[in-house]
Amino acid sequence: MKEKHIRELINDNEVTIVKKRKKTIYEKIIYYVFGTILSLIFVFPLIYMIAASTKSEIAIANDAGTIRMFIPDFAHFSSIFDNYATLFNGKYEVGRHALNSFIYAGITIVLNILINGMAAYAICKLRFPGKAFFNFIIMFLIIVPVESSIIPLYLICRSMLGFVDKFSILAIICPASISVFNIFLFIQFFSSIPKEFEEAARMDGANTFQVFLKVILPLSKPILATVAVFCFIGVWNDYLWPTMVLPKEAWPIQATLTVINSDPAAETGQKMASLVITSIPIFIVYVAAQKYIVKGFGAGGLKL
C-alpha cells in the first residue's frame, strides 16, 4: 500500500516537473542566438538602407566589406543629413511629392469613411425594400477573386469620366474611396451598437444624417481608426495607379521613387534616403496604430 502511494506521489511529481520544467541556461542561449540571427536576416537590408542613406558615395565605397556598412556615418555628423537635404531642396522636390501623398491619403480617408459608413449604416439600421440586393452584391464581391481590372478602370477614368486630363486628383481619390470590404466591416460593427442610442437622439429631434454623424460615428471610433489606418497604408503604398493617371508633378512619393532610382546621376546614398523618407510615415503609422492594425488583421481572418 505504502509503496503504491509513494509511486503515485512520484508520478504526480513527474507530471508537475514536466509541466513547469525550468528552461536551462543553454536553451536560453540557443534561443536568443538563433533568434538574433533570424532577426538579422530580416532586418539587415533595412539597417543597411538607413546606414547608407547617411553616407556619401565615397564613404559607402570605403565602408564596403566592413561592419561599418551597417552603421550610420557618425564620424561626419554634420553631413549625416546631406542626402536628405539634397532630396528636399534639389530637383527631385521630395517634400512636395510627400505632401501630395498626405493630401491624397487624407481626402481618401474622409471620403472612404463617409461613403462606406453611410451605406453600411443604411443597410444595417434602416428598414427599406431591396436590402437583399445590396447584401448579395457585397458578399459576392468579397468572395470572388477578380483579376486586375486596372486597364478598364483607367479607360473609364480617362475616356468616360475625363478625370485623367482635367481632374486627375479625382482619379486617385475616387476609386480608393469605395471599398466593399470596409462596408462589410462597418456593418459588423454597427450591428453591435444598441438601438437606444439612436432612439434617444431621435427623441431630441435629430434627423437620420445627424444621428449618423453625431451618434453612430463617435461610438464607432475603433472601427474608424482601423479603416483610416488601412486606407492610409493603401493610398500611401500604391505605386502603379498614380503613375498611370497623374501628371509627373502631381505624383505621390511612391511614384517619385522611380524618378530618383532610375536616374543614373543619383547617388546610392540619395536613393537610399528616398526609400527611408518613403517608409518613415508608414513605420510611424504601424507603431502608433498597432492595436487597430491587429484588429484589421483579425477582421481579414473573418472572411473565411
Add this chain to the structure above:
Amino acid sequence: MFQIAIIIFAVLLFIFGVVVFVDVLLAKKNNTKYHTKQVITAFLFILPAAIFAFFFIALPILYSLGYAFTDTGLFEPDGGKFIGFENFKAAFEEIKNGGTLAIAIKNTAIFVVLVVPLQITVALLLALFCNVKYKGRTIFKVCFFAPVVISLAVTSYLWLILLDPSSDGLMNTILMSFGLPQQEFLRNPDTTMIWIVIVSAWQGAGYQMLIFSSALSGIRKDLYEAARMDGCNAWKRFWKVTLPGLKPTLLYILITVFIGACRIMVQPMLMVGSYDPKAITISYFMYGQAYDFPYLVGYSSAIALLMTIFTGTITFLQRKLLGEKRK
C-alpha cells in the same frame, strides 16, 4: 462606351427594382409597412456608395469581360469591334508558339511554385519560434514583421541596390566574405526569378507569421498536455496537435498567398523592367500589352479573363479539398 454603361446601369436597376417589388409585396402580405421617409433616407445614404461602386468596381469588371471579345485599342475605347473568341485563339496560339505569353506563364509558374511553400513554411516556423515563451520575443516578432511595413516599390528598389551584380553590391560583399563566388543575381536569367522569390518571401512572411501566431495562441493548451501525457515528443505534438489546429488558418493563408503570387507584377517591373523575358510575368504582360505598345486592351482583357477563371477554380478546389474536413 457611355451607351454600354447606361445599358449595364439599366440592367442593374431592373434587377434592383424586381428585388424591391418582391420585398414590398412580401411586406403587404405580412401586413408590415415601410416608412416612406425612412426608405428615402436609406436610398440617399446608399446612393454615393452605389455610384462609386458602379463606376469603379462593377463597370471595370464588366468592361474587362466585354473587352475580351473585342479588338479594342487603348486610344479608341469605343472603336472596338466584336470579334468573338479571336483573342483567346491568339492567346493559345502564342502559348503554343512559345511567345512572350508562354515565357510569362512559365515565369509566373516558377514564382508561384517556389514562393507559396517557401513563404508559408518560413512564416509558420517564425510563428512557432515566437510562440515559445521567452522574454523579449516581441522584439524578434517586430524584426520579422518590419519588411511587411515597407511598400512594394521601396522593397524592389532597395533590393535592386543590394543585388548589384558588381563586387561592390551588399549581397556580393556578404557572399564573398563567406568565400562564395560573386553572383550576377537579377542579370543571370537562371537566378532572376529565384531572387524575386526570395525578396517576395522576405517581405511577405512576417504578415503570415502574425496570422499564424494568433491562430497558435488559439489552440487549447490542454490538448498539448494530453499529448504529452500520452508520450508524444515535440515533433509528434506538432503533427498531431498544432497542424490540425491550424487547418482553417492554413487554408486561408494558402488561398491568399496563392492568389497574391499569381498576380505578381511590381517586383519584376521595377527590379528588371522593360518586359524583359527573364522576369516577365502574366500580370506584367497583361499590363504591358494594354498600356504600352501594342495597346491591345482586348487581348489583355482576354488573358485577364483566363486568369480569373484559373484562380477562381484553384481557390474553389483548395476550399473544397482542405475545407471539407473542417466540419
